[in-house]
Amino acid sequence: MGSSGSKLEKALGDQFPEGERYFGLENFGNTCYCNSVLQALYFCVPFRDQLLDHASRTKVSGDADDNLLTCLSELFTQINSQKKKTGVIAPKRFIQRVKKQNELFRSYMHQDAHEFLNFLLNELVDILEREATASSKPTSGQVHPDKLANGTANGTANGNHHHSVVTWVHKIFQGTLTNETRCLRCETITARDETFLDLSLDIEQNSSITSCLRNFSSTETLNAEDKFFCDKCCSLQEAQKRMKIKSPPRILALHLKRFKYIEQLGRYKKLSYRVVFPLELKLCNTTDDAPGSEAEYSLFAVVVHVGSGPNHGHYVSLVKSHNHWLFFDDENVEIIDESVVQTFFGSTQEYSNNTDHGYILFYESLEQKH
Numbered sequence: 001m002g003s004s005g006s007k008l009e010k011a012l013g014d015q016f017p018e019g020e021r022y023f024g025l026e027n028f029g030n031t032c033y034c035n036s037v038l039q040a041l042y043f044c045v046p047f048r049d050q051l052l053d054h055a056s057r058t059k060v061s062g063d064a065d066d067n068l069l070t071c072l073s074e075l076f077t078q079i080n081s082q083k084k085k086t087g088v089i090a091p092k093r094f095i096q097r098v099k100k101q102n103e104l105f106r107s108y109m110h111q112d113a114h115e116f117l118n119f120l121l122n123e124l125v126d127i128l129e130r131e132a133t134a135s136s137k138p139t140s141g142q143v144h145p146d147k148l149a150n151g152t153a154n155g156t157a158n159g160n161h162h163h164s165v166v167t168w169v170h171k172i173f174q175g176t177l178t179n180e181t182r183c184l185r186c187e188t189i190t191a192r193d194e195t196f197l198d199l200s201l202d203i204e205q206n207s208s209i210t211s212c213l214r215n216f217s218s219t220e221t222l223n224a225e226d227k228f229f230c231d232k233c234c235s236l237q238e239a240q241k242r243m244k245i246k247s248p249p250r251i252l253a254l255h256l257k258r259f260k261y262i263e264q265l266g267r268y269k270k271l272s273y274r275v276v277f278p279l280e281l282k283l284c285n286t287t288d289d290a291p292g293s294e295a296e297y298s299l300f301a302v303v304v305h306v307g308s309g310p311n312h313g314h315y316v317s318l319v320k321s322h323n324h325w326l327f328f329d330d331e332n333v334e335i336i337d338e339s340v341v342q343t344f345f346g347s348t349q350e351y352s353n354n355t356d357h358g359y360i361l362f363y364e365s366l367e368q369k370h
């Protein structure tokens, strides 16, 4: 292990980024789903900065209430403050906390990295919201005015506003979708907004992220049993529905739905489809009036699922840091060439020797970089 660390240092030589640390994470029995997501998040710079900041603040105030947020910020601080530039760290306290918190992750069975990412982000949001509510008087600027309206503003029809506190997790990952439904009788458009922290995309063989996003936003006709209740017509009508991105997030996390339930088999199957994900992505499915409707993104991390089935396998991650691509496989960290990224697109044949497929993609907005 020590030798692989120095190998990485040798490979980078003078180009080893100042102040950066590349540490592998020890596996505690099928915890690669967690390690791969943690590496992607550690190299999500705005996310890392917030956690390091949180750790330094709780250290000062001394009230380190043990929760997932404190455990994660401690882990990131531990990596960031290592004397050595490379090596291995055991994320033991963090894993214990995850298992304590969620029985789903308690077993040694293979877990889903996307479920874990979802759980983690939502858990952090809950903790930050609780902290904000506890520490701020109702007049504090941190609380959204909606909160003060006591249900009058947000208690109405489409009031899906659970998040009256905007946390830094929202500021980094949250985007807004708008769901437009056009009544085919009266042409009235009903728009409903919903927020997301990541997007799950259906995939097709021999496709690309751009085509998956286009399908995500394609027009769907509601008819027959599935008609739409139009408020203007006061009745069920045929309608056309489509979902577009109204405000693109700073960090766009895309989950490829590679695990599909096959009814005939009575179980999930992994789709090894080739889905090309570009290093630079231009969003094609934003609303015309969206701020930065030509939103441009750059790929900085990929969580890869290795294996042919959903119930076994392995997770690794690819990370871009200071213009170098790195490969993280639990304890091991290697430098890779940028061209290697395309070997994780998937395969055009159903059975292939290459079972390493991009599963969660992390893109960073080029406009909101600083």
Ligand SMILES: [Zn+2]
Binding pocket: 183, 184, 185, 186, 187, 188, 230, 231, 232, 233, 234, 237
């Ligand atoms: Zn109508």
